[in-house]
Amino acid sequence: MIFATTPTARRFGWLAAVMLGAVQAVANPIPGEDSDVPKEIPLTDSAAQYRLQRLYVKQRFDSPVAMAVMPLPEPRHAIMQQRGEIWVLPQDEILGTPERFLDFREQLKKVILFEEGFHGMAFHPDFAQDGKFYISYSTVEPRRTIISEMRTTEGNPLQADPSTERVLLELPHIMANHFAGGLAFGPDDKLYIAIGDGGMRDEPYRLAQNPFSLHGKLLRIDVDDRTGALPYGIPKDNPFADKQEWRPEIWALGLRNPWGFSFDRVTGQLWLADVGQDIWEEVNLIKKGRNYGWSDRDGPRQAGFHSTPFLPDRKYEEPVYAYMHSEGVSITGGFVYRGNRLPRLEGCYIYGDWGFGTLSALRYEPDSGTVQERFSLHRRPENTETPFNPTMISEDVSGEIIIMSQEGNVYTLIPAAGE
Template sequence: MEELSSILDDPLIIQNAGDGTDRLFVGEQKGVVHIFNQNGVKSKIPFLNITDKVLTGGERGLLGLAFHPNFKKNRRFFVYYSSRAKPKNSSDDHVTRLCEFSVSRQNPGIADKSSEKLIMEIQQPFSNHNGGEIIFGDDSYLYIFLGDGGSGGDPRGYAQNTLSLLGKVLRIDINKIGKRRGYVIPPDNPFIRKRRTFRPEIYAYGVRNIWRCGKESGKKNGRIMCGDVGQNRFEEIDLLQKGANYGWNNREGFECFKNKTCGKTGPEVKPVFAYSHDIGSSVIGGQFYSGCLNPRLRRFYIFGDYMNGKLFRLLEKPRKKKWNGRELRLCDSTLCSPPLTNTYESYITSFGLDESGEVYMVSRGGTNSGKLYRIVDPVRNGDPKKCKASKALQTKRKYLRQG
C-alpha cells in the first residue's frame, strides 16, 4: 500500500477522466472534487465545489461521479448527490439528483458550475441507502445504482416494486434528449415493453444498497461487478446482468431474508460471492486490476469492508463457473519498505482506477480526515517502460473507436 495523500475530508469517490491526462479525481462527501497527479500532488483549486447544493449527514452527500466516454472532446461529466432542495412529499427525508456539468473552456482543471443541468431527481423516504454509483458502460449508456430508500429491511418493499426506481439499477441514454427529461430510454432495455408494470429505466432490480462497482476490461470487456451492502447476516458481490432480480428483500446473500417470499417471486440471481458478518459487515465494491506494474494482481477483483478495513480479492474460475475469494493480505516489515506500508486508515470508503488500470483506495480514520492510497504488490515486477508503451497504444485505440 502506497500512501499518496493525507489531506482529504471524508473522501468517497475515485475516478479518472479517460482523456489521456493521467489525472485522478477524488470526491469528498461534502461536495468537493479534487484533482491529483500520479505522485499524489493535489491541485490548489478544486475541480468542482458544490457544497452549497449538497446535503450531508449520515449516508447523504456527493455520492457519484462519472465522465462521459468522449469527455476529451465534449467536456461533459455527471454527478449524483443528495440535494438541499426540499422533497415534494413532506414525509420524505430528501431528494437525490443526477446532474450534468461541463468543464470550463478557459481552464480544463475547473468545472463550470453554472453549466449544471438536472437529469433526474429521486425522492428519498429515509436518510440512508441512497446508493449513488454511476458508471458508463461500454455501450455508452449511463448506469445508475439506487438504494432501496433506507430504514432497515426495506419496510416499504421498494426493491421488488417495479414501478419504483428505488432498489434498482437504471440504464439511460444521455446522448439524446427526451420530450420531458434530459435522457431517453435505450431501445433494448429489458422491460421497455412492460411499461404498465415496470419503469422503463430499470435494467435490474432487487438490490439493497449497492456501493461501488468496477468494470472489467480485456477479453470480457465491459462486465460490471458491484458490492451490495447487507442487512443482518451477509454481504454480497453481484455481477450485473440485464433484467436480473437479485432478490432483496426476500434474499440476503445466498440465504433467505423472508422465508415466506424467498424464491417465490420469480427467478432470483444469486451473488457471485458472499461473506457472513463474522468476517465483515459493510462491503465496499471494488475494481478489476488491469494494470501492468503489478502482474501478480492481474485478473483480481479487489474490494474491501468498511467496518473492519479488510481487503479481499476475487478470481474467476471459468471452468468451475465460480469465483474464488480470499483476504488480500498486505506485506509485512520484511517485504515493505518506504514508501510502502502494511497499514492504512481502517474505514475503507471507495476504490478507483487510473487510466493505466492501477487500483487506488480512499479510507478514513475515526474522524472525517481521509487518505488516498495506491495498491501495490511489494514484488512489483512489471516493466514500467513496457507499461508506458502499452498504455499509449491503448489510449490511441480508445480514441480511434470514439471517433
C-alpha cells in the same frame, strides 16, 4: 453505504450480527440455492506480500467517496469528497498539489448526516470535446437523490461551471441512508446509475422488488438522447423498455445499497458490491434484466422478515460470493485488476470492507461461474494510530489500485518486497 446512520450506531449495530454469524457461519461461505452448508472457498493469506502506500501525501481529503479518470489527451484523475468538492489530482503525486474542480458546498450546506452528500461521478466518454460530466448527490427539504449533468468552463477542462447544472433525475428518498449513487459509463457509452432501497430496516415498502420504483435498482440511460419529455433517452435494448408496468430505466433489480460497481476493462462484465443488513455482504455479477433478490432474499438465503415474495414467480440471480458478518460488516466495491504492478492478482476482483478495514481479492472462474480462491491482501492492524476504513476502491488510468479511506488518506497497493 452502511446500514446504520452514525458511527456509534454502526459499531454496536453490527456487534449482534457478528455474534449471530459466529453461531451460524461456516468459514468462507459461497452461496448455493438456500444451502444449509455453504461450500468452502480456499483462502490464501497474502497480506505479508503487499503493503499500502499513501499517495498525495500533501493533501488530506474530507471523506473521499469516488474517483474517476478524466478522459483527456493527457488523462487526469479526480476525487470526489462527500461534503461537496471534487479535486483534480496532480500528475506528480509526490510534489504536486490538487486543484479544485468543483465547489458545491454551498448547495449542500444543509446536508449533515453520515451518508448524505456527494455519492458518485462519471465523465462523459467525449469529455475532451464536450466538457460534460455527471454527479450523484443527496439533498434535503425534501430529502432526495439527484443525478445531474454539468459542463466545464469554456476553454478550461479542469474547472467545472456549476451554473450549467442540468438535472436528469430526482428521486425522493425515505431515510438518510442507502443512497448508493455510483455512476459509470459502460463500454456501450450508456450511463449506469446505482440507486439504494431507501434506507429502512427490513425494507418494509418492498421498493427493491417493485418494478415501478427506481429504488434498489441499477439504471441505464442514454445521456445523448431524449425520450419523450424525459431529459435523457431510454435505450431501446433496456430489458423492460417495452413493458408498461416497469420503469424502462431499470437494467437490474433487487439491490439493497450497492456501494461500488465497475466494468472489467477486458471482458466488459459489470461487478457490483451490495451492502447487507445483519448477516450477509455480497459480490454480484450484474446481468441484463436479472433480479438479485433483496428484499425477498437476504444474501443467498430467503429473508426471514418477508415470508412471501413481493410478486409471484420471481427468479433470482445468486451472488458470485457472499460473506457473513463474522468476517466483515460493510462491503466496499472495487474492480477486476488488470494492471501490471501486481501480476499475481491479474483478473482478480479487488474489494474491501469498511467496518473491518480489510482488502481482499476473489479469483473468479468464468467457465464454471464460481469463485475458486480468496486472497487476504490487507488487514487493519489492531491498536494502530492510523485508521483505515476503505470507502471506495477504484482503478487509475493504468489499471492500478486506488483506495480511498474515510479518514481522508488515499492509498495504492504495492508489493511488500518484489513480485
